[in-house]
Amino acid sequence: MADSNITKKALAASLKELMTEQSFEKINVTQICERCDMNRKSFYYHFKDKYDLINWIFDTEFMALVKDEDLHADYGKHWALVEKACDYFYENHAFYRKALQIKGQNSFSDHFREYIRPLLQNRLSYIFGQGNVDEFVLGFFADAVLCAMERWLLARNCIPSREFVERIKDLTEKCVTAIYREIAEPQQPAPEEAEK
Structure with a gap:
């Protein structure tokens, strides 16, 4: 459970950071994952999109x-x-x-x-x-x-x-x-x- 929250918080921080740089529409899952050194599989394990x-x-x-x-x-x-x-x-x-x-x-x-x-x-x-x-x-x-x-x-x-x-x-x-x-x-x- 703790690891799950750590992963979710890292992805959230990544998205928030990206949103200071560009519009939400231009952000994709790959960018979110790259920003926090995770793979897409980790993202989709926790979130639909x-x-x-x-x-x-x-x-x-x-x-x-x-x-x-x-x-x-x-x-x-x-x-x-x-x-x-x-x-x-x-x-x-x-x-x-x-x-x-x-x-x-x-x-x-x-x-x-x-x-x-x-x-x-x-x-x-x-x-x-x-x-x-x-x-x-x-x-x-x-x-x-x-x-x-x-x-x-x-x-x-x-x-x-x-x-x-x-x-x-x-x-x-x-x-x-x-x-x-x-x-x-x-x-x-x-x-x-x-x-x-």
């Missing part, structure tokens, strides 16, 4: 980051977790900028969406106080998270993670406050209706 390796990098690094986190944490701790996750993406934004540009079947964007869905479902179930969150709600929030992350990480001048999270938090709180105020206030007739 280079897309599988990209997903493994995300899964292992991100899972290590959030594995002990409580998704039912209080409001402040929840935002601390969001900031921790965004710090990770920002520290690795050169890698994820290229990973998010992969299109078509096996794209990282699709993998990321599928990965965050259960995390979102868990959090939304807690917020809404219900067991199952329907597909529409889950899809809406998964799209929102993915689009916001892609726009942020693909931006030419990617703002620091703290600023990104602070802006999202500020926007969320302002929207919730405004919606609550609008719902709580009695409906006032439009000026032209009041004159009738």
